[in-house]
Amino acid sequence: MLEAKDQQQAAAAEAVEANVEAINPDQEEVTEVEVEVVDPQAAALEAARKLANDNHERYMRVQAxxxxxxxRSRQEKEDFAKYASVKLIEQLLPIVxxxxxxxxxxxxxxDFEVLIKGIEMTAKQLDQVLESEGLKAIExxxxxxxxxxxxxxxxVDSEDHEEGTIVEEIQKGYMLKDKVIRPAMVKVST
Structure with a gap:
């Protein structure tokens, strides 16, 4: 391989001398010019190394x-979970x-009549807030x-209701949007 490269350099040097004589036939002393012959495989290897380095740097930037x-996403999720109830709490504060x-x-x-009326109005306000958040009582x-x-x-035995019909509700059940969050506690006829 080295021998072929030396032969290529020698041939290139002779070609340069011939070109210099053709251009300057009257000049007696010619300065020696060093010519570097480029190996196509070495050039391709160097180009591939440069491309690999560029790709590696790009990869590192994308990874970072x-x-x-x-x-950032994890932090936003933690903040959302931490403060998710802020809107609801703000709506409940006037009721409190x-x-x-x-x-x-x-x-x-x-005057207990005024007190009862005030509590009924406050309970209605609470129901409106909960309903606006998607809470519904189960019928x-x-x-x-x-x-x-x-x-x-x-x-319970009931002649007034069909079998499997709910006769009485002991505790209300609730749904939040489409999900049951508390089933209603009921008495069922037999």
């Missing part, structure tokens, strides 16, 4: 960007204030028993 994205006012008023005023009385929505705690 991805790591930063993953870290109304209950506190009712308690203070009940100690100084002995139970006079409905057929459905174990997906109801929890039977007692069976």
């Amino acid at each position: 960007d991805y790591d930063n994205f993953r870290r 204030d109304n209950f506190e006012r009712a308690l203070v008023a009940s100690k100084s005023v002995k 139970s009385v006079n409905q057929p028993f459905n174990p997906d929505f109801h929890q039977a705690i007692m069976q």
